[in-house]
Amino acid sequence: MNKYIKASILILSIFISLTLTNVSGSSELYEEKITLNDLYQLKEISSIDVSHSAKQIAYSVSSVDEKKDRYRNDIWLLDVNKNKEEILLKGNPWIGKTKFSPDDTLLGYLAPGRGKYSEYQQIWTINTKYSLKRQLTKLNTNISDFEWSPDGTQMILVAESRAIDKETDIQTPKPIVIDRYYFKEDGKDFLGDERQHLHLLDIKSRTTKQLTKGTSNEILPSWSPDGKKIAYVTKTGEMDRTNNYDVYVLEIDSINNPVQLTTNLGADSSSSRPQWSPDGKKIAYLHGGDPALAWYALQELAVIDLDTKINSILTKELDRNASSPQWSDDGQNIYFVIEDNMKSQLAKYSLEEQKIEKIIPSNYYIAEWAKNYVVRNGKIGLILSNTNSPDEVFFYDENNLSQQSHHNSELLSSRKILETETISFTAADGEELFGMMIKPDNFDPSKQYPLIIRMHGGPVSQYGLYFNYDWQLFAANGYVVMVINPRGSSGRGLNFQKMIFADWGNVDADDISQLADYAISLGYIDENRLGLGGWSYGGMLTNYVIAKDPRFKAATSGAGISNILSGFGDDQYIRDYITEIGTPWDNTETWLKVSHPFLNADNIVTPTLFLVGEKDYNVPLIGSEQMYQALKHLNIPTELIVYPGEYHSFSTPSYNKDVLERYLAWYDKYLN
Numbered sequence: 001m002n003k004y005i006k007a008s009i010l011i012l013s014i015f016i017s018l019t020l021t022n023v024s025g026s027s028e029l030y031e032e033k034i035t036l037n038d039l040y041q042l043k044e045i046s047s048i049d050v051s052h053s054a055k056q057i058a059y060s061v062s063s064v065d066e067k068k069d070r071y072r073n074d075i076w077l078l079d080v081n082k083n084k085e086e087i088l089l090k091g092n093p094w095i096g097k098t099k100f101s102p103d104d105t106l107l108g109y110l111a112p113g114r115g116k117y118s119e120y121q122q123i124w125t126i127n128t129k130y131s132l133k134r135q136l137t138k139l140n141t142n143i144s145d146f147e148w149s150p151d152g153t154q155m156i157l158v159a160e161s162r163a164i165d166k167e168t169d170i171q172t173p174k175p176i177v178i179d180r181y182y183f184k185e186d187g188k189d190f191l192g193d194e195r196q197h198l199h200l201l202d203i204k205s206r207t208t209k210q211l212t213k214g215t216s217n218e219i220l221p222s223w224s225p226d227g228k229k230i231a232y233v234t235k236t237g238e239m240d241r242t243n244n245y246d247v248y249v250l251e252i253d254s255i256n257n258p259v260q261l262t263t264n265l266g267a268d269s270s271s272s273r274p275q276w277s278p279d280g281k282k283i284a285y286l287h288g289g290d291p292a293l294a295w296y297a298l299q300e301l302a303v304i305d306l307d308t309k310i311n312s313i314l315t316k317e318l319d320r321n322a323s324s325p326q327w328s329d330d331g332q333n334i335y336f337v338i339e340d341n342m343k344s345q346l347a348k349y350s351l352e353e354q355k356i357e358k359i360i361p362s363n364y365y366i367a368e369w370a371k372n373y374v375v376r377n378g379k380i381g382l383i384l385s386n387t388n389s390p391d392e393v394f395f396y397d398e399n400n401l402s403q404q405s406h407h408n409s410e411l412l413s414s415r416k417i418l419e420t421e422t423i424s425f426t427a428a429d430g431e432e433l434f435g436m437m438i439k440p441d442n443f444d445p446s447k448q449y450p451l452i453i454r455m456h457g458g459p460v461s462q463y464g465l466y467f468n469y470d471w472q473l474f475a476a477n478g479y480v481v482m483v484i485n486p487r488g489s490s491g492r493g494l495n496f497q498k499m500i501f502a503d504w505g506n507v508d509a510d511d512i513s514q515l516a517d518y519a520i521s522l523g524y525i526d527e528n529r530l531g532l533g534g535w536s537y538g539g540m541l542t543n544y545v546i547a548k549d550p551r552f553k554a555a556t557s558g559a560g561i562s563n564i565l566s567g568f569g570d571d572q573y574i575r576d577y578i579t580e581i582g583t584p585w586d587n588t589e590t591w592l593k594v595s596h597p598f599l600n601a602d603n604i605v606t607p608t609l610f611l612v613g614e615k616d617y618n619v620p621l622i623g624s625e626q627m628y629q630a631l632k633h634l635n636i637p638t639e640l641i642v643y644p645g646e647y648h649s650f651s652t653p654s655y656n657k658d659v660l661e662r663y664l665a666w667y668d669k670y671l672n
Contacts, residue, residue: 390469
C-alpha cells in the first residue's frame with residue numbers, strides 16, 4: 001500500500017477515534033478544565049415571560065462586554081412550536097423586566113429613556129413581529145415595575161416620587177440632610193424623601209396618572225381579571241420602623257379608599273406579587289411568619305376570599321418556605337415554588353383535593369433568586385439549572401419537560417464538568433446535615449488533597465443542586481470542594497431555620513468545623529491544608545469559624561462584619577438588629593457575644609483575605625477594615641481588597657473576575 005494512503009488512513013482513524021470519544025464525553029483532548037476566563041463566556045438567563053397564546057417565550061440573556069467592562073442584556077424571542085429563537089433586542093446594558101401584551105403583539109420592558117430621560121428607567125415596547133421600539137413614558141424618575149391591564153390599553157406602574165432640585169450653576173454638592181429612621185440602603189446610598197407609588201399609564205395617549213401618594217411605598221401591583229381593581233403590597237404602620245407588609249386593593253375609579261385585605265403583623269407578600277384567581281373572587285399571596293423572628297420566619301402560601309375576607313394558609317403543615325404563587329387557568333390549582341433540602345421545585349396545590357404535588361423533577365433547580373416561571377394556558381415556561389449546567393429556558397407541557405435554550409451548551413460541551421456529589425453526616429448533637437462535594441479531575445482516593453469549604457450568605461438561605469461555577473473552578477485547580485447547609489439555613493423547616501436566632505457563629509460555626517472533621521475522616525483530605533470562605537453572612541461565618549478553630553490554613557472573608565456593634569447605624573439592618581438582638585444599651589451582653597471574632601481576634605492564626613465593595617451598605621466596608629486591622633496588628637498574614645464604587649453585589653465584570661483570581665492565589669499560597 002502506498003505510504004501516503006497509509007498515512008491518510010491513519011490520520012482519518014485518529015480523527016474518527018477522537019470524534020467518537022468526544023461525543024461520548026470521555027476525551028480529555030477535547031474537554032478542557034473550567035478556567036477563570038470561562039467566567040466571561042457564561043450567560044445568565046432571567047426575566048422570562050410566556051405569551052398568552054403560549055406560543056412564544058421572551059427572556060433576557062446577560063453577557064459580558066469585555067471591551068467596555070460591563071454586562072449587557074439581550075432580549076430573546078423563542079418560538080415554542082418551531083423550536084426557533086432569535087434576538088429581539090440587542091446590547092442594552094440596563095434592560096429590566098419583560099412582559100407580553102395580552103394580544104402578544106408587543107413586549108413591554110424597562111430600559112433607560114432617550115435624551116434628558118436617559119438617566120431614568122422608562123417603559124418601552126417592541127413589536128414582536130417587526131421589532132419596532134417605542135418609549136411609552138417620559139417621567140423624571142425611575143420606573144421599577146409594570147403590569148399590562150387585561151385589555152392591553154393600560155399599564156399599572158411603580159414609579160419613584162421624590163422632590164427634584166431645580167438646576168443650579170453651583171458645582172459644590174449640597175449637604176445631605178438625613179431625617180429618616182431607615183436612612184441608607186445598598187445600591188441607593190443615603191435615602192431622602194423618595195417613595196414608590198402606583199401610576200396608571202394610558203398606552204394610546206402615553207399619559208400617566210398617579211394613583212397613590214403619601215409616606216409609604218406601594219409595590220408589586222396586580223390587575224383584577226375585569227381590569228377594575230389593583231391589588232398591591234405596602235406597609236401598615238410607620239414605613240421606616242416596621243416590616244409589616246400587607247395586601248391592599250384599590251378600585252381604579254375610586255382610588256382614595258383602598259381596602260386592606262391582610263392584617264397579619266408579619267411581612268405578607270413582601271417579595272411576591274399577589275395573584276387574582278381567574279374569577280376575581282380570591283387572591284393568592286404569601287403569608288409572612290412571626291415578625292418577632294425577623295428573616296427566620298417562614299413564608300407560607302395563603303388565599304383570601306374577597307367576599308368573606310377569610311384567609312386560608314394552604315401550606316401550614318408543609319414546614320417549608322413557599323414563594324411565587326400563580327393560578328391555573330381554571331382556578332382549581334395554585335402553582336408555587338417549594339424550597340426544600342437543597343432543592344427548589346415547582347409544585348401545585350389542588351384546592352379541591354387540598355393536596356400538594358411537585359411537578360418538576362428534584363434534580364432541576366428553579367432559578368434561586370428570581371423564582372422564574374410563568375403559567376399560560378396550562379403550559380409553563382421556566383428557568384432551571386442542575387449541577388451540570390447553568391440556568392436555561394425550559395418548557396413544561398402535559399407532563400413533559402423540554403429544554404428550549406442552549407446559551408451555555410457550546411462552552412460546556414468543551415469543558416470537563418466535574419461531578420457534584422451529595423454528602424451528609426451526623427453532627428455531635430445528632431442533627432443530620434446535608435451538602436455537596438466536588439472532587440478534582442482524575443481523583444485518586446489514595447492521595448491527600450487540600451480542602452476548600454464554602455459558606456452561603458443569608459444567613460437564611462441554602463446551597464442547592466444547581467450549577468456553581470466557583471466550585472467547579474476550585475476543583476479544576478486541584479481542590480476538593482465541600483459545602484453544607486448548617487443550622488440557620490432554609491429548606492429544613494422553621495426550627496432548623498431559627499436555630500441561630502440572636503446566636504450567630506455558635507452552632508452554625510460548630511457545624512462547619514464538624515464538616516472539616518467529616519472530610520478528614522474520608523482519608524483523602526490533608527488535615528494540614530484546610531481552607532474556607534464565603535461572602536456576606538458567609539464572610540461573617542468565616543470569621544466566626546477561624547476565631548474558634550485554628551486548624552484552617554487559609555480563609556477568604558467577603559463583605560463580612562465581626563464587630564457587630566459597628567453595624568448599628570452604619571448598615572441597612574437597623575430594624576432587624578432591634579428585632580433580633582435588641583439595642584446595644586439594653587442587651588450589651590448579646591451584642592458582645594455575636595461580636596466574638598473581633599473581640600477575640602487574638603485567637604485567630606489563619607491567614608485571611610478580606611474583600612468588600614467600597615459603597616456596600618448591606619455589610620459595609622468598616623466590617624472588613626476592622627478585621628483586617630486587627631489581624632495586621634497581630635502580624636497574621638492578611639490583605640484587604642476594596643472595590644471602588646461597588647455595592648454588596650458587583651456590577652463590573654473585571655472586579656468579579658478579580659475576586660476569583662485573588663481567591664485562587666490566596667488558597668494556592670497557603671494550601672499548596
